[in-house]
Amino acid sequence: MGKPLNIIVCGSLVPDPLQTLEPVETPQGPGLKNEQMLPSVLDPWAACALYEAAALAKARAGSKVTLVALGPKAKLQQLMMTVAQKAPFQLVAVNAPAGGFTDAKATAAALAKAIQAIPGLDLSSTLLFGGCASASRDAGVTLQFVAEALGIGEFFMAVDELKLADDDTFTVLERVEGGQYQSSTCAGFPAAIGWATGSLPEPPNNPQIGMMNMRGVMPALMKAAVADVGVGGISYAKAEVPAAKRDTVVKKDMTADAIAAEIVEWIKQ
Amino acid sequence: MKIAAFNLSGQGSFAQDAPAIAEAVKSSGADIVLLPGTSRVRRAVGAAAMRAGAEVDTNVVDLSIDGEAVTAQRWLYRQRILATFSRAARPWVIVTDPSLFAGICEKVGAAPAALDPAPAASSRTTVNGLVAAAGGGESTIRPDAKLLFVAGAGWTKKQADGATHLDEAAATITGFLAKSGASLGSSKSLVDMPEAAEAFKFMSHMNQVGQTGATPRHAKGLSTCCHGEEPHVVGWRFIGERRAVNLDANCGWAQGKADVLYVADAFEVMKKVNELL
Numbered sequence: 269m270g271k272p273l274n275i276i277v278c279g280s281l282v283p284d285p286l287q288t289l290e291p292v293e294t295p296q297g298p299g300l301k302n303e304q305m306l307p308s309v310l311d312p313w314a315a316c317a318l319y320e321a322a323a324l325a326k327a328r329a330g331s332k333v334t335l336v337a338l339g340p341k342a343k344l345q346q347l348m349m350t351v352a353q354k355a356p357f358q359l360v361a362v363n364a365p366a367g368g369f370t371d372a373k374a375t376a377a378a379l380a381k382a383i384q385a386i387p388g389l390d391l392s393s394t395l396l397f398g399g400c401a402s403a404s405r406d407a408g409v410t411l412q413f414v415a416e417a418l419g420i421g422e423f424f425m426a427v428d429e430l431k432l433a434d435d436d437t438f439t440v441l442e443r444v445e446g447g448q449y450q451s452s453t454c455a456g457f458p459a460a461i462g463w464a465t466g467s468l469p470e471p472p473n474n475p476q477i478g479m480m481n482m483r484g485v486m487p488a489l490m491k492a493a494v495a496d497v498g499v500g501g502i503s504y505a506k507a508e509v510p511a512a513k514r515d516t517v518v519k520k521d522m523t524a525d526a527i528a529a530e531i532v533e534w535i536k537q
Numbered sequence: 538m539k540i541a542a543f544n545l546s547g548q549g550s551f552a553q554d555a556p557a558i559a560e561a562v563k564s565s566g567a568d569i570v571l572l573p574g575t576s577r578v579r580r581a582v583g584a585a586a587m588r589a590g591a592e593v594d595t596n597v598v599d600l601s602i603d604g605e606a607v608t609a610q611r612w613l614y615r616q617r618i619l620a621t622f623s624r625a626a627r628p629w630v631i632v633t634d635p636s637l638f639a640g641i642c643e644k645v646g647a648a649p650a651a652l653d654p655a656p657a658a659s660s661r662t663t664v665n666g667l668v669a670a671a672g673g674g675e676s677t678i679r680p681d682a683k684l685l686f687v688a689g690a691g692w693t694k695k696q697a698d699g700a701t702h703l704d705e706a707a708a709t710i711t712g713f714l715a716k717s718g719a720s721l722g723s724s725k726s727l728v729d730m731p732e733a734a735e736a737f738k739f740m741s742h743m744n745q746v747g748q749t750g751a752t753p754r755h756a757k758g759l760s761t762c763c764h765g766e767e768p769h770v771v772g773w774r775f776i777g778e779r780r781a782v783n784l785d786a787n788c789g790w791a792q793g794k795a796d797v798l799y800v801a802d803a804f805e806v807m808k809k810v811n812e813l814l
Contacts, residue, residue: 282614283614285615285748285767285768285771286766286767286768289614289617289618291618298620312748312749313749316749368613368614368618368620369613369620372583373587373592403614403615403748403749404613404614405613406595406596406612406613406614406615407583407594407595407596408579408583408595408596409582409583409586409593409595410583411583412581412582412583412584412587413583413584413587415584416583416584416587416588421551421552421660422551422552422660422661422662423551423555423580423581423584424551424580425551425576425579425580426576426579426580428670428742428743439665441668442576442580443576443670443743444548444576444577444667445575445576445635445680446676446678446680447669447670447676447677447678447741447743447744448667448668448669448670448676449667449668449669449670450548450576450664450666450667451664451665451666451667451668452550452662452663452664452665453662453663453665454661454662454663455661455662455663456661459661464742465742465745465749465750467742469729501592501624501625501626502622502623502624503622503623503624503625504620504621504622505608505621505622505623506620506621507613507618507619507620507621508618508619509617509618509619510619512774512793512794513793513794514779514793514794514795514796515793515796516790516791516792516793516794516795516796516797516798517796517797517798518786518791518798518800519797519798519799519800520786520800522799522801524801524802524805524806524809525809527782527799527801527806527809528806528807528809528810528812528813529809529813530799531759531780531782531799531806531810532810532813532814534757534778534780535684535717535757535759535814
């Protein structure tokens with residue numbers, strides 16, 4: 269059995285995908301209408317990273333998972349009510365705006381600073397996890413910036429599988445074009461992994477884990493450092509929701525034969 | 538203003554590609570550096586830009602240059618909000634949607650040069666090679682296909698006889714893919730199902746379209762047994778003509794998300810379609 273793992277997961281909140289988003293101008297730059305009121309979820313790919321981290325930590329005794337989340341403190345607290353029931357972790361919170369319009373570089377700098385401040389951080393046993401992109405900015409570079417700032421020189425993107433051997437080597441499958449994976453083997457830590465969906469389902473809520481996590485979550489939120497994260501060097505000229513509504517024709521009373529004939533004709537056009 | 542464009546094909550590792558891209562950005566002396574958003578580029582471009590002291594933006598879908606002013610467009614919130622923006626800092630690395638790279642290069646008059654990174658001097662990573670994401674032989678993901686065929690969770694539901702027909706569903710789907718040459722997409726709910734993973738070995742999370750999946754670009758899309766919920770439909774942003782077959786006349790597709798919704802049993806319809814094809 270290898271040494272205990274220190275898995276750091278970077279993940280934050282995004283608007284619930286079922287919500288309608290409308291861009292508005294704010295004094296700080298573009299934002300979302302009623303942004304503070306929008307229900308949030310843990311970023312889906314970061315959530316996959318968290319579940320994979322929890323599974324890896326469970327398989328290796330003494331391992332721990334730290335979730336480093338950047339977002340408005342009040343919304344993070346709300347988010348933790350559900351996320352804390354999913355997997356055991358320690359929270360490091362950074363109080364700063366999170367959203368699609370903020371600059372990835374500033375976000376990454378704040379995350380890296382928060383990680384470096386984790387007491388007893390030992391990179392030689394660390395796996396840095398995160399989503400391969402966020403469902404807000406969708407830049408796909410934030411985790412790379414964090415890894416670079418921490419001096420982690422092994423990076424894997426859009427990973428669906430990580431198999432860890434007892435000698436601390438691990439093999440990852442990264443998504444590449446054409447429905448294929450690139451398989452790579454890395455000889456030890458540290459390494460950064462940008463997760464795609466992975467292979468684990470969302471864990472059911474576990475109130476016991478939730479209560480255990482919340483003992484650390486509330487103090488972490490209380491002492492969340494404030495970070496100066498904004499649009500950075502980006503100058504937005506326009507943010508819009510292009511019209512996407514179609515005039516749907518609903519065909520109810522056609523036979524399967526007639527529908528099939530129509531579909532085949534449409535395909536061949 | 539100097540614009541450079543680079544292409545990076547084949548397979549590589551982060552340790553191999555990040556220094557090569559950084560060096561290309563620096564040595565080109567360009568104000569704007571264009572790269573296609575392939576998996577290989579995306580794995581390394583963030584770190585490369587940081588090393589080169591450049592700004593970087595990904596998923597760019599359009600670029601306009603007027604004198605010294607450069608304006609880019611990209612989607613935020615997974616294809617929900619389209620932002621038009623610029624940056625004053627240079628160099629600026631712009632990673633385009635892969636399918637739009639050639640067009641954008643042509644538009645701004647940049648001829649892409651091929652990058653051929655040397656093997657990494659020191660790295661703990663060994664690239665083993667490529668493996669198929671799903672079993673069952675031929676890949677079902679065909680980015681160049683004219684048609685996207687999406688299978689939803691309804692293919693695994695009990696049918697009129699009170700039983701599921703997973704083998705029949707698998708045969709119907711693969712039969713259609715073989716005859717139409719379509720690319721296969723899926724809803725998240727289907728690829729997450731353990732029973733689907735067993736029965737639909739030709740499908741994996743790589744086929745997933747939507748919020749946590751792909752956003753493919755096909756001229757046409759046909760959805761079957763899928764409700765057209767918003768997290769899935771955001772992945773259809775760039776699909777031209779859209780048709781759906783679903784038993785629910787009030788499903789998401791009927792709410793302005795498809796051009797035509799056939800309220801019918803997809804099992805029956807797709808079997809007939811296969812016969813006609």
